Amino acid sequence: MTGGAEQSLFEAPPMGEQERMVEAILFASAEPVTVAELAGRMPHGCDPAEALAYLRKRYEGRGVTLARVGDAWAFRTAPDLGHLMRKETVEQRKLSRAAIETLAIVAYHQPVTRAEIEEIRGVAVSRGTIDQLLELDWIRLGRRRMTPGRPVTFVVTEQFLDHFGLESARDLPGLKELRAAGLLDNRPLPGSMRDGPEEDESPSGQSELFED
Amino acid sequence: MTGGAEQSLFEAPPMGEQERMVEAILFASAEPVTVAELAGRMPHGCDPAEALAYLRKRYEGRGVTLARVGDAWAFRTAPDLGHLMRKETVEQRKLSRAAIETLAIVAYHQPVTRAEIEEIRGVAVSRGTIDQLLELDWIRLGRRRMTPGRPVTFVVTEQFLDHFGLESARDLPGLKELRAAGLLDNRPLPGSMRDGPEEDESPSGQSELFED
């Protein structure tokens, strides 16, 4: 390689390009970035401080601004628009096992009464579980069952379908389809092989414990 | 309150302001935000779609660009600057060849049943393949096919579009050519009754999705 070619290799990109680079790095970084760090990530010969100055100017008065945090830089929402950001702070929590099981039963068996849910789960359903699902707007009351006592039934809501990306509750896969998708094999419970597809390779039940 | 006062209360902010608001909201979120959600968070009377059009123009060629993902929008760094972002690169889960092919078949043939995937690949879909794609949130359940057995179908998700930088499933590479060549047709084996009579009521292949 000749000296001339090397020279051009190290020539810094035009300032417009450098500005784009700083913009992208600051945008994607999870933390404010220092000038030194910018220089380390940009091609040789760049001047991140100058690029930052241009970028800062460009974002003046926009919805986001370039803010200095200590000796580092980050994009921040313009202070006057903070009120738009309230929705961003939601705390995600995993649904409890009781709740997800109850929800699954409602989805697969709707309309379903509380007694039926308990029968399928084999355990009492706490008041709070149903309340939580009602509050989440994932289940709602359906028609009363025309049986003695006229118990209320539960069905899933539009919000439920929306959350789980379903077009209708009928689109939920059946047991066979769950099995075909490998969803029934993920719990290595003792004795769970009995009906599993790998029947042939695993002895069933615990009787073999006592066999010779 | 008089009609006039109400009028002024509901007067939308100027378009420049709306553009700033959309910019701030999209910058603050890592996930794509739908137009409906934008409208819900902006003052009454705003037109986020128009603001988005202006904003998109403004960011053309910048280090960060406005990307459309289905009905939603998100800021993303320009792909040509990916090399600067090595620090942010997330370890991609290695997908098996079977999973990649299955993903492509779902994308190009959606809504597609498991049996159709198997027919196209000429081999059974191994356990875990669909599971993996569901877990990545790249495919989800579509409507059940109205054929005997009412099999579940699979379609691709917004996350899929977002991940591969597609505005919609219509923008899949080579889609038009494949369709023109008849390679997306659901063509049954001659003489087989399998898909015969219900052909008329069931949309075959991805036609319904991509029909104009």
Next chain:
Amino acid sequence: MAEDTDEWTLPERLSPADRLAAEALIVDVDGFEGPLDLLLTLGRTQKVDLRRVSVLQLAEQYLTFVQRAQALRIELAADYLVMAAWLAFLKSRLLLPPDPTDEGPSAEELAAHLAFQLERLAAMREAAASLMARDQLGRDFFARGLPEDVTRARKVTYSATLLDLMRAYARIRTKDEFRPFVMDRDHVFTMEQALDRMRGLIGYAGDWADLTSFLPEGWGATPMRRRSSTAAHFAAVLELVKRGQIVLRQGETFAPIQIKRRDG
């Protein structure tokens, strides 16, 4: 079907190069994802547009492959053999003049469908490749690294995925099929049971008698039941000795254990 079997033994019209290729394929049999994948690879060796691939030639190549594999005693999965049978049938139909009384699709239609399947699979592979070659989120382009949470208007949302839901349902619905890890009582004789029995029986053990003769009826039939009842009764006997109700003796190691009521 006589013609079919003849077809298998017809001299192969394969060039030496094809033969070598077929042999290379055999070594590689595990690398194929089923017969269609193999056929696609074979079709590509014809170096023509897949739409103009010679299905007859393809069938021959495939059948040669299967024969070689069998000669080399390579275990082929059933679907490879099903495909071989179907291709042998198709080949015979392609070679013979069409039978006007024959119903159903013609050999040409079947051949065209096979060519279509190959072309479609090839197209999907290309589509998959161009999909994966696209710029990808988190690799080539990036989302906001520092999503902002400006005001702490704490709102708890509960999340669950469809997969969680389906797994939960699968868990419930297969619960009945699980057997909790408990002893199978049908084949277990407990010490309490043995003690109850022995209490009633020791009255008759005035003389030395083998412990095995006290085992309940029907418990000597299977090894499992025999072992369980023997162990239970032995433990029960030890308990009775401890209480001073019986005495027990054994001539030597592994000799039968004998018991007798303790008089007085």
